Amino acid sequence: MNDKLDFILALARERHFGRAAEACGVTQPTLSAGLKQLEKQTGVLLVNRGSRFQSFTPEGERMLEWARRIVGDTRAMHEEINSLRRGLSGRLRIAAIPTALAMVALLTTPYRVRHPNVQFTILSRTSIEILGLLENLEIDAGITYLDNEPLGRVNAIPLYHERYRLLTSAEAPLGNREQVTWAEVAQVPLCLLTPDMQNRRIIDRLLRAAGGESRPTLESDSMILLFSHVRTGRWASVMPAKLAETLGLTDTLRAIPIVEPEATQTVGLVVPSREPMMQITAALVEEAKRAAPTLDN
Amino acid sequence: MNDKLDFILALARERHFGRAAEACGVTQPTLSAGLKQLEKQTGVLLVNRGSRFQSFTPEGERMLEWARRIVGDTRAMHEEINSLRRGLSGRLRIAAIPTALAMVALLTTPYRVRHPNVQFTILSRTSIEILGLLENLEIDAGITYLDNEPLGRVNAIPLYHERYRLLTSAEAPLGNREQVTWAEVAQVPLCLLTPDMQNRRIIDRLLRAAGGESRPTLESDSMILLFSHVRTGRWASVMPAKLAETLGLTDTLRAIPIVEPEATQTVGLVVPSREPMMQITAALVEEAKRAAPTLDN
DNA sequence: ATGGAACGATAGAATTCATCTATCAATATG
DNA sequence: CATATTGATAGATGAATTCTATCGTTCCAT
Incomplete structure (x- = not known):
């Protein structure tokens, strides 16, 4: 009966009976039946449904909590037993x-x-x-x-602590500086991550705090894409120092510390x-x- | 597959396949098969057996730990869901x-x-x-x-803290005292619990510390039996104060504080x-x- | 309005799975 | 050496799970 707990975990993830069933490797009727069985066993409605998945009932939410724990422990158990062997x-x-x-x-x-x-x-x-x-x-x-x-x-x-660098070509404006301020960075057209990324929100916040505004010329959810643009020498970006180092700097590509404030995350x-x-x-x-x-x- | 964990818990309790099976409400072959299935699934031997139950393997011991937790959590889950309802x-x-x-x-x-x-x-x-x-x-x-x-x-x-009283008839030796010492108690024939009880071991220790010895006239594993003997007025015992009060004292039955030391548990x-x-x-x-x-x- | 697509519930059949009874082999016990 | 105990094994039975196919709603676009 405990394997049915996988179903309610999958349903919580997918919020969709069909997809949850697929994730569990069973068909949709099987998952439906499994949930119904859990409900019958506890005597409580677990899922609010009306022609489609709506939400979990309070009881369902509680069972979800427990299911996470129990399923997690079960996995941990098997994993540990395996480890003992090899x-x-x-x-x-x-x-x-x-x-x-x-x-x-x-x-x-x-x-x-x-x-x-x-x-x-x-x-x-x-x-x-x-x-x-x-x-x-x-x-x-x-x-x-x-x-x-x-x-x-x-x-x-x-x-570690993330420190920010203006990544830009040496020929670009500010490109020859030893350090720049956030207020100055705010004046430069930037390539930044999309706003659903926390890194972007952090940078936006720092730019605003410096009296600037965030109007990136280019947005992407891929750091590789941002970096490859900057590398052409025609774009600039703000990146964590560690990342810039890892991706590799050249003579013409500089990572300039940004100060006022020297923010860290x-x-x-x-x-x-x-x-x-x-x-x-x-x-x-x-x-x-x-x-x-x-x-x- | 998770319900098989009950089997290994029962086996840990009973250290006997047949009795463990009975405790789980299944027949012995069922329990054997369940364990074998667990072993096949993990690929590890869980129980050392040679014509009879011997012991758990290290892997079995680890699984036992996890099983306790998982089974306990599963029970707790059902119990909590039920509570939400009624x-x-x-x-x-x-x-x-x-x-x-x-x-x-x-x-x-x-x-x-x-x-x-x-x-x-x-x-x-x-x-x-x-x-x-x-x-x-x-x-x-x-x-x-x-x-x-x-x-x-x-x-x-x-x-609470258990404090000890000599329970005895008022007419008996020491029966008229306001308090007695452990050394004095050691001289009296006593009704005490059997030595598998910690209470008895505590009292023995106190008696020995006072230079006495524990040679109870009567041993039992039932407090009721001890008390009913004392109540006849011909026997004495050492009991926690709270218990003596609860069982009820009479004019002729006294509970005398024992000092030197005034021990508490x-x-x-x-x-x-x-x-x-x-x-x-x-x-x-x-x-x-x-x-x-x-x-x- | 209306047709179609998406979603989840239901029915019935196939099959897997668990459990039981009966029995056996090995070991311990007297 | 005889007997009892213990756990493993085999085969039959029955219950439970899962599947395919289909249905009834609801939602949405036309």
Whole structure:
């Protein structure tokens, strides 16, 4: 009867019977029947439905909470038993904000040395999406901003402080400066992430605080796209220092510190706060604690 | 697949396939098949068996840990969903040490006023057994000594301090005293609990510390039996003050404080330390916290 | 209004899965 | 050495799950 809990988790994710069924690898009538069975067993309506999925009832919400925990524990159990047999193995699912993607390798590389049988899935997501995925057990860990959004029921391990650089060609206006102010940056046409990204919202906030306005010439949800534009020498962008370094600077491409204020954002690892942790996740937390001191130059 | 976890819990309790099967309400082959299925699924041997149950493998022990948690959470989930519908209901299973049995009513009575639909099962057990039952989810809460045994993964709520009285007829030797010493008590023939009870071991320890020896004339595992003997006026016993009061004193039956030292033992409620608690258990904890200040005169 | 698409519920058939009874082999016990 | 106990195995039965196919609503665009 406990495997039906997968159904209600999937339904919470998809908010759609058909898609939830597909996600569970069953047909839609099967999922419908499973939910109906849960409802019959508890004697309570779990889902408000009228020709389509509407919402969970309060009882459904509570069951959802428990289901997350129980399903998570069940997975953790199997994972741990497996580990006892042949060391840490399985697939570690991570989601990171785009600006942090470049540094994920600094965690995964030493991780892989220690635990060669673990496979990785790494997704690029917004900070909000990351928290949702964590909540729904669709990922094991996230890398995101720790300061702004309320994080929910997760453990956070700070990794480094994001510092901002104006990324621009040496020939462009401001291109020869040792540092620039946010007020000056506000005057430059920029390539920035789309507004659903927290990085963009942070930069917008800093620009506004400096009396400027954010009117980016170009928006994208891909850092690679932004960077490739800047690299032509005809565009400019604001990027975290670490990312700019990773992507590579040239003589003509400069990353100029932005001051007044010298803003920083804490970026860190977030994992579900469950006791005990899945070993595969615990090992990542270990790696993060090991790496953190060396990251923050 | 998750309902098979019941099997391994039962097997841990009974250490016997047949009895475990009976406890689960299935036949022995069913339980055997269920375990074999778990082993096939995880690919690990869980139980060492050679013509009979021997032990769990390390992997089995780990799965046992998880199974306790998962099964407990599953129960808690159903219980909570039920509560949302028609208030707190279900059966609250408590085990208490014999000397604390009399005061259980001080918790259950106000509990019942607040939650009339909850039924009770109350068992008399030794302190050791109580911890085992808690561990195996066979009871929801225990009432036992908090000071001595290591408690394990439980939350403890102190209720009161047990103080000791010599229970004896007024005509007997020492019967006219306002207080007696442990050394004096050691000289009297006593009715005491059997040595598997912690209360007995505590008293033995106190008697020995006073230079005496414990040679009780009569042993029993039932407080009622002890008390009924004392009541005849021809026997004496050492009992917690609270218990003596509850059972009722008469002109000829006196409860004399024992000093040098004036020993006390903390008695309290213990519940599984799981987050969140089952509501039915949480309500008992509330009751305990409410009652505790008024209990310790 | 009306036709069509999307969504979830329902019915009935096929099949898988769990459980039972009966029995066996191995081991412990006297 | 005889017997009882314990857990594994085999085959039959029955229950439960899942599937395919279809239906009734609702929503939306024409």
